[in-house]
Amino acid sequence: MVGGQSASLSDTSVALSVRGLTVTLPDGMERSHAIEDVSFDLHRGQILCVIGESGSGKSVTASTVMGLLPRAIQATAGSITLEGREIIGMGREELRDLRGRVVSMIFQDPLSALNPLMTVGAQIDEAMAAHDEGTPQSRRQRAIELLTEVGLPDPALMYHQYPFRLSGGQRQRVMIAMALALEPTILIADEPTTALDVTTQAQILELIRDIQRRKGMSVMFITHDFGVVAEIADSVVVMEKGHVVERGSAAQVLNAPEHPYTKRLIAAVPHLRQDDRERAAHTDASGAPAKPLLKVRNLVKTYRSGSAFFRTQRIVPAVQDVSFDVLPGRTLGVVGESGSGKSSLGRLLIRLMEADSGQILFRDQDIAGLTEPAFRSLRPKIQMIFQDPFASLNPRNTIGRSLTVGPIAHGVPAAKAREDAKALLDLVGLDARAYGRYPHEFSGGQRQRVGIARALMFKPELLVADEAVSALDVSIQAQILELLDRIQRETGVAMIFITHDLRVASQICDEIAVMQKGRIVEFGRPSRIFFSPEADYTRELVSAIPGEQLDDKTAAAATGGRQSTQQTLQQGTQT
Amino acid sequence: MSTTDFTVTPLPRWWQNRVVRKFFGHRLALLGLVMIALLTLACIFGPYLLPYDSLYIDLRARFAPPLTGDHYFGTDPLGRDIAARLLMAGRISLLVGFFAMLLATILGTFIGVVAGYGGRVVNAVLMRLVDGFLSFPTIFMLLALAVALQPSPIMITIIIALTGWMEVARIVEAEVRSLREREFVLAGRMLGLSQAHIMIREILPNCMGPIIVAATLTVARAILLEAYISFLGFGIQPPLPSWGNMLNGAQQYLGSAPWLAIIPGAAITIAVTSFNFIGDGLRDALDVRNDNF
Numbered sequence: 001m002v003g004g005q006s007a008s009l010s011d012t013s014v015a016l017s018v019r020g021l022t023v024t025l026p027d028g029m030e031r032s033h034a035i036e037d038v039s040f041d042l043h044r045g046q047i048l049c050v051i052g053e054s055g056s057g058k059s060v061t062a063s064t065v066m067g068l069l070p071r072a073i074q075a076t077a078g079s080i081t082l083e084g085r086e087i088i089g090m091g092r093e094e095l096r097d098l099r100g101r102v103v104s105m106i107f108q109d110p111l112s113a114l115n116p117l118m119t120v121g122a123q124i125d126e127a128m129a130a131h132d133e134g135t136p137q138s139r140r141q142r143a144i145e146l147l148t149e150v151g152l153p154d155p156a157l158m159y160h161q162y163p164f165r166l167s168g169g170q171r172q173r174v175m176i177a178m179a180l181a182l183e184p185t186i187l188i189a190d191e192p193t194t195a196l197d198v199t200t201q202a203q204i205l206e207l208i209r210d211i212q213r214r215k216g217m218s219v220m221f222i223t224h225d226f227g228v229v230a231e232i233a234d235s236v237v238v239m240e241k242g243h244v245v246e247r248g249s250a251a252q253v254l255n256a257p258e259h260p261y262t263k264r265l266i267a268a269v270p271h272l273r274q275d276d277r278e279r280a281a282h283t284d285a286s287g288a289p290a291k292p293l294l295k296v297r298n299l300v301k302t303y304r305s306g307s308a309f310f311r312t313q314r315i316v317p318a319v320q321d322v323s324f325d326v327l328p329g330r331t332l333g334v335v336g337e338s339g340s341g342k343s344s345l346g347r348l349l350i351r352l353m354e355a356d357s358g359q360i361l362f363r364d365q366d367i368a369g370l371t372e373p374a375f376r377s378l379r380p381k382i383q384m385i386f387q388d389p390f391a392s393l394n395p396r397n398t399i400g401r402s403l404t405v406g407p408i409a410h411g412v413p414a415a416k417a418r419e420d421a422k423a424l425l426d427l428v429g430l431d432a433r434a435y436g437r438y439p440h441e442f443s444g445g446q447r448q449r450v451g452i453a454r455a456l457m458f459k460p461e462l463l464v465a466d467e468a469v470s471a472l473d474v475s476i477q478a479q480i481l482e483l484l485d486r487i488q489r490e491t492g493v494a495m496i497f498i499t500h501d502l503r504v505a506s507q508i509c510d511e512i513a514v515m516q517k518g519r520i521v522e523f524g525r526p527s528r529i530f531f532s533p534e535a536d537y538t539r540e541l542v543s544a545i546p547g548e549q550l551d552d553k554t555a556a557a558a559t560g561g562r563q564s565t566q567q568t569l570q571q572g573t574q575t
Numbered sequence: 576m577s578t579t580d581f582t583v584t585p586l587p588r589w590w591q592n593r594v595v596r597k598f599f600g601h602r603l604a605l606l607g608l609v610m611i612a613l614l615t616l617a618c619i620f621g622p623y624l625l626p627y628d629s630l631y632i633d634l635r636a637r638f639a640p641p642l643t644g645d646h647y648f649g650t651d652p653l654g655r656d657i658a659a660r661l662l663m664a665g666r667i668s669l670l671v672g673f674f675a676m677l678l679a680t681i682l683g684t685f686i687g688v689v690a691g692y693g694g695r696v697v698n699a700v701l702m703r704l705v706d707g708f709l710s711f712p713t714i715f716m717l718l719a720l721a722v723a724l725q726p727s728p729i730m731i732t733i734i735i736a737l738t739g740w741m742e743v744a745r746i747v748e749a750e751v752r753s754l755r756e757r758e759f760v761l762a763g764r765m766l767g768l769s770q771a772h773i774m775i776r777e778i779l780p781n782c783m784g785p786i787i788v789a790a791t792l793t794v795a796r797a798i799l800l801e802a803y804i805s806f807l808g809f810g811i812q813p814p815l816p817s818w819g820n821m822l823n824g825a826q827q828y829l830g831s832a833p834w835l836a837i838i839p840g841a842a843i844t845i846a847v848t849s850f851n852f853i854g855d856g857l858r859d860a861l862d863v864r865n866d867n868f
Contacts, residue, residue, distance in 0.1 A: 379767035392758035406766030
């Protein structure tokens with residue numbers, strides 16, 4: 001249903017209008033159309049969120065509007081009206097002139113979108129020079145203005161910096177400055193915060209909203225995260241498999257979704273749980289408190305790069321004096337931002353790296369000091385689920401081989417291993433026929449199920465899940481979390497769940513350790529950590545979680561926070 | 576609790592098909608493949624079909640130009656049939672090229688994998704060894720070895736292989752270094768697989784693309800090197816013919832009987848360029864980054 005279709009074409013309040021847009025894929029792809037009959041309006045001065053899972057066609061839509069489609073695929077039907085001008089069928093040069101001047105784009109990964117060999121200033125300058133804008137002096141001045149505008153510290157110095165010197169958040173600010181260089185009326189943001197930490201994400205969202213208000217720009221914001229939608233959207237378009245399935249105002253779509261797909265997506269968004277998991281008070285059969293399965297004491301790991309001899313050594317403390325216990329059948333969450341040392345900690349525990357000092361007591365045996373051959377017999381007891389389902393399976397091995405290679409190397413007869421593997425494929429919700437297939441035939445979620453099955457082949461006592469659901473779509477994420485929960489109930493395996501997403505952690509963990517710069521800054525039950533955090537850093541993390549006002553229970557707290565940020569924003573604008 | 580309806584969706588095995596399709600879409604590569612196939616078949620079966628034996632000396636028909644009677648490519652200063660000699664020489668030259676490639680690839684792959692997967696010290700020692708070998712002028716080393724050792728076809732093959740493995744080693748080392756940090760290799764370590772198992776069965780199959788490309792280009796290089804040292808008289812020794820020593824015999828008659836040089840020269844050119852085309856085609860076909868999609 002397309003509301004007000006004819007009216008909007010002449011309506012000057014519409015900055016970008018897309019009608020019946022269809023992009024055809026070449027033969028032999030999974031589907032015949034990347035997007036089909038997509039229509040929506042971006043109103044002037046509004047933020048329109050296009051949301052959908054991977055493969056929904058949201059990025060293709062953005063690329064089509066920018067005229068940046070790869071040569072192999074083309075828009076075959078429909079129209080795109082940009083500020084009253086039809087751009088489908090427009091010549092290359094004309095289109096190039098529109099890009100940057102009328103519409104510009106910021107990308108997901110600011111590291112690969114910036115040229116590593118050019119200074120920040122030169123890149124902003126280039127954006128203007130390409131459109132014959134201003135003189136070198138005026139461009140330079142404008143670039144510094146822009147760097148100030150996007151909130152970068154010391155803009156005059158920043159002008160001469162190379163991208164590698166900046167943090168992820170700073171790079172994204174530079175991207176935004178570049179996009180703003182020619183004062184476009186429309187900004188397209190393709191998942192601009194997905195690669196960033198929560199606290200940085202919150203800052204960038206605030207910046208985009210702030211700039212949009214100040215300049216009265218129209219923003220088309222592409223995301224897969226309903227939390228982000230709740231933070232910034234005025235109106236929403238929901239896409240599924242190349243089709244628009246629902247559109248409306250943000251409040252309408254978020255509070256009263258109509259399409260089952262939208263409902264499913266919204267239901268899948270993880271929220272902070274108020275209550276702790278039931279098994280929190282765990283005792284063994286006799287009623288006495290269970291003995292810890294794993295005790296970590298004063299673990300230290302420092303990365304050294306360069307050479308001490310040439311005095312070029314850099315020392316990065318990754319894990320500093322970390323201690324905790326894990327009880328059998330329970331889940332410990334390790335949360336923190338990138339660089340907090342949480343992944344290093346996980347790799348230390350399964351001995352993919354050697355600790356510098358400290359103890360890892362597994363069933364009271366110190367495994368930190370064991371040699372690799374001595375530890376080999378213990379490896380089956382401690383297994384890991386990896387982050388990237390696309391990288392963690394050998395593309396040249398069948399699923400069956402990936403599953404059975406470990407047990408066979410440990411002396412399990414091949415026939416027995418094959419039987420176990422098929423049983424586990426069933427347990428993780430995959431067809432037994434998957435056994436003979438190759439990883440590229442499966443989706444990300446399915447591959448992650450294979451990764452879980454592989455970790456379970458040995459009937460481990462401890463599972464370390466390193467960002468196990470971070471690379472997955474929300475709806476798949478929810479299914480995998482459910483699967484892990486079920487496996488824990490059925491097998492009694494203890495888990496260490498490493499994640500940057502506090503909402504996910506609160507779903508599945510019995511205890512949570514918050515890490516910052518290699519140290520555990522806070523440890524406790526999820527309800528206490530999230531609802532009455534003690535450490536400043538934890539408070540910062542919790543307040544940065546996007547879209548928590550969706551959750552009724554936390555509505556009051558979150559809106560309070562939002563209002564205060566808006567106030568500061570307004571103050572910022574006035575000054 | 577939402578139900579999970581995960582069934583395996585069978586996708587076409589497009590990856591394999593894509594490489595084949597892209598290779599066959601590469602015209603020069605296809606041409607190279609056809610030329611090499613023809614050349615190989617001719618060298619295998621040709622000598623049995625030709626009317627003259629390669630060693631049959633007919634002093635009455637010395638210096639016959641091409642297309643004289645049944646001497647399709649003419650005869651040489653001893654009246655031997657050039658067509659027959661060319662095909663017999665082709666057997667030697669192609670075999671030397673192929674086996675030199677095989678040896679160089681195996682040696683280079685082995686050193687590359689060990690250097691790439693090994694620790695800092697192993698890597699430093701092996702890669703400096705590679706640098707050392709690379710810093711010798713190839714031709715000089717080849718000639719020196721050929722003079723010092725008995726120049727039988729097998730020895731020539733080994734000598735050429737010894738000067739050609741470094742490139743493969745470098746390519747494989749770089750590839751393995753990037754693969755060893757991939758999660759599936761970490762997963763192998765987590766499962767407790769032995770280092771040899773991880774290197775050979777997990778990592779190596781993932782480097783096959785670059786190895787095949789390098790191997791193809793090595794064949795071309797080996798054929799050229801064999802021709803080079805045989806031309807200078809240090810390679811395959813007469814009466815055993817090779818393309819290189821046929822050129823050697825031809826140099827004093829360049830003015831009077833140019834076909835003596837042109838015909839083996841053309842054979843070398845065709846073989847070398849064909850292998851290079853195949854190598855380029857394979858490189859493009861196996862390179863995902865060149866994809867429009």
